[in-house]
Amino acid sequence: MAAPTGEREVAESCVEWVSMETVEAYCRRLHPTKPELAGRRIEAIGYQVGLQLAERYTKERPRFTDHLEAIKFICKDFWVEIFKKQVDNLKTNHRGVFVLQDNQFRWLTHISLDSPLYNGDRVTLETSLSNNAVMAARAAGQYLYFPCGLIRGALTNLGVPCDVSAEVANLPACSFIIRIKA
Amino acid sequence: ASAPNVEKVNAELFTLTYGAIVRQLLTDFEDVDEVNKQLDTMGYHIGIRLIDDFLSKSNVTRCTEFKETAEVIAKVGFKMFLGVTATVANWDADGTECSLILDDNPLVDYVELPETCQGLYYCNVLCGVIRGALEMVSMRTEVKWVRDVLHGDDTFEMRLKLLKQVPEEYPYKDDE
Secondary structure (H helix, E strand, O other): OOOOOOOOEEEHHHHHHHHHHHHHHHHHHHOOOOHHHHHHHHHHHHHHHHHHHHHHHOOOOOOOOOHHHHHHHHHHHHHHHHHOOOOOEEEEOOOOEEEEEEOOOHHHOOOOOOOOOOOOOHHHHHHHHHHHHHHHHHHHHHOOHHHHHHHHHHHHHOOOOEEEEEEEOOOOOEEEEEEEOO | OOOOOOOEEEHHHHHHHHHHHHHHHHHHHOOHHHHHHHHHHHHHHHHHHHHHHHHHHHOOOOOOOHHHHHHHHHHHHHHHHHOOOOEEEOOOOOOOEEEEEEOOOHHHOOOOOOHHHOOOOOOHHHHHHHHHHHHHOOEEEEEEEEEOHHHOOOOEEEEEEEEEEOOOOOOOOOOO
16 A cells, blocks of 8 residues: 555554564563563564664665764664654764663653562562562563664664664663674 | 544554564464464454553543444544544444444555465454453454455455443442
């Protein structure tokens, strides 16, 4: 079917529903005992989307002349299009590793975790809080396969072959680590 | 009901994301029937969670009549999430079966089915969503596509059949 002219809009939650359900489908139903395989599948979905979006977003602009320029484009224009804000901090070791930090990553802002381990006892509360932090990071990690793929796909389209991983320290803040392939 | 106040985004990201999911499922299963089933299941799980969000944002009063429910899905539900409206048509005599007709469908922008995927119901997720959502308001339904633009039909038509209306279970507090 032909693409419509003009800007078509859907509820923002649509993206959230399908991406969350993709995690449910791959991590819990299809490959419950193979988290890495599930992660690769979800990452591959993100990669496809990233490739196509970068193609569309850069149609009108000249090719990027270096890697840094492409990464800055991801931190600003690309991030604003998808997450409605820019990346908060960009760091590099000048040897092909870039860290993009988002203090309020939009796709993690709606994740809430209940506290199933807390039984009202003060001592248990402390251990349960640290356990919950671990659980939160693990659960959030599953939601980051998709954006990691998205970033890798976009950068690949912009001529920057790389690996992308993510770290969550304090929800909903997270960092994406880009390692450029030599 | 008035137009609900929900955050909107450009449809592109959603459309491409859904397309990439379908493509990945096709790669993983290599069998369109299985992919149809997976999409329906994914939709079902979305539907059972999405209904609360829908009821709280849409200001519609809880429907008890199936006819009224179909109208709400067509006019409020589709509008709120996908930005399009559907038409309710083709009621059967006893009012338990109808069609939702969708002339405009953002899921299929940029989509063409290759020869090998002719049996694919690309939008099957929508059937699952409706089935899941209705189950949470006590209506057990069967939902399937009967016309599909990607199969060469002139429009999208989804058949909605009420199998059983389970009475609300008590204790149930309506004001919570």
